[in-house]
Amino acid sequence: MDYTKTVRTFCLKNQNQLFDVSYMATNYFAVIPRKTLLKILSRLTDEGLLLPVSKGVYYIQGDRPFDLDRAIVEYYINGEHGMFVGYKMYNDLEVSDHTDGTVEIYTNRIGAAHKSIGKYHLTYADVVFDNYAKQLIQTLELTEHFTKIIDIDYIRLYNVRQSGIRNYLDYDIDRVTKAIPYSRSTLITFEELMTKAGFSVPLLNKRKGA
Numbered sequence: 001m002d003y004t005k006t007v008r009t010f011c012l013k014n015q016n017q018l019f020d021v022s023y024m025a026t027n028y029f030a031v032i033p034r035k036t037l038l039k040i041l042s043r044l045t046d047e048g049l050l051l052p053v054s055k056g057v058y059y060i061q062g063d064r065p066f067d068l069d070r071a072i073v074e075y076y077i078n079g080e081h082g083m084f085v086g087y088k089m090y091n092d093l094e095v096s097d098h099t100d101g102t103v104e105i106y107t108n109r110i111g112a113a114h115k116s117i118g119k120y121h122l123t124y125a126d127v128v129f130d131n132y133a134k135q136l137i138q139t140l141e142l143t144e145h146f147t148k149i150i151d152i153d154y155i156r157l158y159n160v161r162q163s164g165i166r167n168y169l170d171y172d173i174d175r176v177t178k179a180i181p182y183s184r185s186t187l188i189t190f191e192e193l194m195t196k197a198g199f200s201v202p203l204l205n206k207r208k209g210a
Helices: 003-013 021-027 034-046 068-077 086-092 131-148 154-166 170-179 184-196 202-207
Strands: 018-020 050-054 057-060 082-085 103-107 114-117 120-124
Touching (some): 003 034, 018 021, 018 068, 050 114, 068 082, 082 086, 086 103, 086 131, 131 154, 131 184
Antiparallel strands (some): 018 057, 050 057, 082 103
């Protein structure tokens, strides 16, 4: 196999997007030794096909200017690959208008537990981020962190959490709490909210160790 040709062909077919080495090495180029892959990426960088973005992350050059914000969203979030959390999520949900200069993301598209790219802080979560999972995670995140949220709108918090509860699915709570380690108190509070809404949560009880 011509490893260089394989990687170059992939890049040419996937222009204008990021190339996360740790993720790609495991999920696309597992047969290529890591050192060999890094040498190939360095060669493609010298050719101008790749643009270094951060440690272990490249941008595949194409027909449009590099835009980090757009590239992050397209690679780590779109296609059920991730979601914003932290203050970016609170802002989008209108729970708080405070910002702290960082953007937190849960994603299934990195090959390490955590990664930082400029202002973006990414955390790995083995979740398919469909709409049900995203809404559940929003509800759990707000339950976990609401006492620490600056400039919180409690009425908006209540409404968002109630919306998340109405879309509850047993399967979602199981897969999400296995992937994201929420505290016991958060799970207990969530269970209480679910009980008030008329739901039983047997899978949640298992996750708590009951």
